[in-house]
Amino acid sequence: MFQNTLEYAKQQDSQDPLASFKKKFHIPKNASGEDLIYLCGNSLGLQPVLTSEYIKEELQDWANLGVEGHVQGKHPWLPYHEFLTKNMAKIVGAKPSEVVVMNTLTTNLHLMMVSFYQPTKTKYKIVIESDAFPSDKYAMESQLKYHGVDPKDGLILWKPREGEELCRFEDLEEIMSENGDEIALLMIGSTNYYTGQSFPLKKITDLGHKYNCKVGFDLAHGAGNIQPDLHDSGADFAVWCTYKYLNSGPGSLGGCFVHERHANNKDLNRFAGWWGHNKDTRFNMRKDFDALPGAEGWQLSNPPILSMAAIRASLDTFAEAGFENLRKKSIKLTGYLEFLLDEMKNDAINVITPRNPEERGCQLSIQVKNADRNLHNKLTDAGVISDWREPDVIRIAPTPLYNSFEDVYKFSEKLTQVLKK
Structure with a gap:
């Protein structure tokens, strides 16, 4: 069903009805202004574009109404x-x-x-x-x-x-x-x-x-x-x-x-x-x-x-996205990550998360033999924001609201490169 190519990943993104939601979030960038591959929503989710607007509304009501914001604000505080x-x-x-x-x-x-x-x-x-x-x-x-x-x-x-x-x-x-x-x-x-x-x-x-x-x-x-x-x-x-x-x-x-x-x-x-x-x-x-x-x-x-x-x-x-739609995408997106990890055919890595999609969310925990935090640091230097947990696990969470199939594919490429080094 899946294919280990960038073209396939891009094709999946072009057919994804939720693909536009990535633009509704602020994606962290590197020093050159390029988007990082952010796969750490299991630790801290990214900021929705709407957030600053919603907070500014309350700041304005506080400035203009003071205590009356409790009952007269656009969204009353009470x-x-x-x-x-x-x-x-x-x-x-x-x-x-x-x-x-x-x-x-x-x-x-x-x-x-x-x-x-x-x-x-x-x-x-x-x-x-x-x-x-x-x-x-x-x-x-x-x-x-x-x-x-x-x-x-x-x-x-x-x-x-x-x-x-x-x-x-x-x-x-x-x-x-x-x-x-x-x-x-x-x-x-x-x-x-x-x-x-x-x-x-x-x-x-x-x-x-x-x-x-x-x-x-x-x-x-x-x-x-x-x-x-x-x-x-x-x-x-x-x-x-x-x-x-x-x-x-x-x-x-x-x-x-x-x-x-x-x-x-x-x-x-x-x-x-x-x-x-x-x-x-x-x-x-x-x-x-x-x-x-x-x-x-x-x-x-x-x-x-x-x-x-x-x-x-x-x-x-x-x-707006609909949670059922998000869960459907999540199962496919994490399934693609699992497929790409299997395609690596690397005995040093072991996915300890259940294979059954009904027994997991979007996160896959990748156990890396004889690895330490240096592996995580190398991934970070390569532009991947992931999560390290002692003693030897990288947690990767492709979040369906703002992660793409291309994100997942590029992560697998970078992981392959880092492991070769």
Whole structure:
């Protein structure tokens, strides 16, 4: 199906209905003004052209209206987070009432655990994948300590088998069979940052609920990359950032999902703030806390508008492209990358990401035998922006919104050249 030629790559781009979206992003350039090959959307997404326009609108309203911008602005600040909800819900497969943009990922994770990690003397353990993103592991360990549990006892790691890189679902089933009565929470990354493996969210949720456990997911590498179908998965909660595939700028806000079955449960423990309070009486200031229904009820503070404007710019771009269209292109684009890597016939490289497109997003993690960071540095010098992860993996993420088949082809050429050196 694929061909290992530049002409083929250009032909695919000419037939790609999403090809024009590359022009909707600022592409980094080298010192000569030439576009770099940017394949690092899994770490920081590129800036949409719309972003500066959207932020300038809010700066102008702030300059011209001052505090009245909360109600008189072109996009009033008081309900600003609501302008993001519909498009964000589509991206993660949720109902709008189940989604809110707020805080940052790890802050939201801690807030969710206040509500959904309720350990008892006998049911207190947490399961995560063994190579979860470090921040998740740190959060789990600190929550266990907060509840007086030694992490060495309370944290169960879902590990790949010896000699393998990927986690097997049947091994998670075995963990639950042996420890289910002691496990209170499954907290899994939807798409592993290192291997690129995407996990079966609904199967994991059903498994956890079978043993009366709460189930949450970290979508840092999933939101905007795969379709997690959060509502249908039945997960209790999920959290994600927006600066990777969602292109909202470095350190931008996170997102949060709470399944609708928890929407009106005001008995759930939560750390409360005034923006989660009933909108009708929020500004009375003297009312006892009355949680909003749905995910909004976990908000703490009024939203940072300039950051949300950047998110709105990206979400509007996603909405224009259509997430189903993006996912379709992503499967083909990453499939082409995989084909080109196979065509290299180089025993030094090994793709540790699953071959099945349904078990991965756009990222391929390329393990390079006997390599160190110098290989990554040489690729950078050759005009490729990629991502290095110790000890020997280059992460390459052809992002369908702004990467082309030509980008992927040229990367394979440069990788071949660098490896020969």
